Amino acid sequence: IEETAQRLCDKNVDTIGPIRMHRENKKGEQIDWQLLYIADPDYLVKPPFFIQWNETETERKERFARHQQSQFVIEKLVIASEKRAVTVKKWQLWYDMDIIADNDKYTDLVLKDDNIIFRIQDGKKSEYASIVIQDHEATSPYNMTIRGATYRFINGMLPKS
Numbered sequence: 001i002e003e004t005a006q007r008l009c010d011k012n013v014d015t016i017g018p019i020r021m022h023r024e025n026k027k028g029e030q031i032d033w034q035l036l037y038i039a040d041p042d043y044l045v046k047p048p049f050f051i052q053w054n055e056t057e058t059e060r061k062e063r064f065a066r067h068q069q070s071q072f073v074i075e076k077l078v079i080a081s082e083k084r085a086v087t088v089k090k091w092q093l094w095y096d097m098d099i100i101a102d103n104d105k106y107t108d109l110v111l112k113d114d115n116i117i118f119r120i121q122d123g124k125k126s127e128y129a130s131i132v133i134q135d136h137e138a139t140s141p142y143n144m145t146i147r148g149a150t151y152r153f154i155n156g157m158l159p160k161s
Contacts, residue, residue: 084106088107091109
């Protein structure tokens with residue numbers, strides 16, 4: 001996380017952190033992590049943060065394996081933006097993302113080592129619009145709205161649009 005903070009600093013991006021945090025779980029075990037935030041007061045949507053757990057990825061995966069619901073796969077995060085070009089530019093700078101699609105309504109970005117699509121689409125209001133999740137056990141699409149966030153579940157492996 002220190003390398004990420006330095007990379008952002010080298011690009012003149014203001015950050016907060018890394019901040020060391022911890023809590024105790026129900027078993028009385030302490031869980032430790034660090035957070036790094038992008039400090040951009042002009043940005044219209046609160047940017048995602050960086051997190052580094054104080055355990056290896058293998059240890060984390062083993063700890064959560066019994067809770068894994070493998071029928072669900074995140075396909076896309078949709079962000080509405082009043083200023084799409086500004087949002088795309090910032091996300092590319094902050095997260096080192098590549099553009100994989102661009103038209104007059106939206107721009108699709110991906111991280112270099114991931115295949116989740118981050119769609120920045122034109123909107124009257126800047127906000128996180130929805131999360132699209134593939135449900136391999138569903139026979140038809142369905143939506144859920146929880147605390148204002150819309151989760152769109154699509155069945156199977158539909159082509160990405």
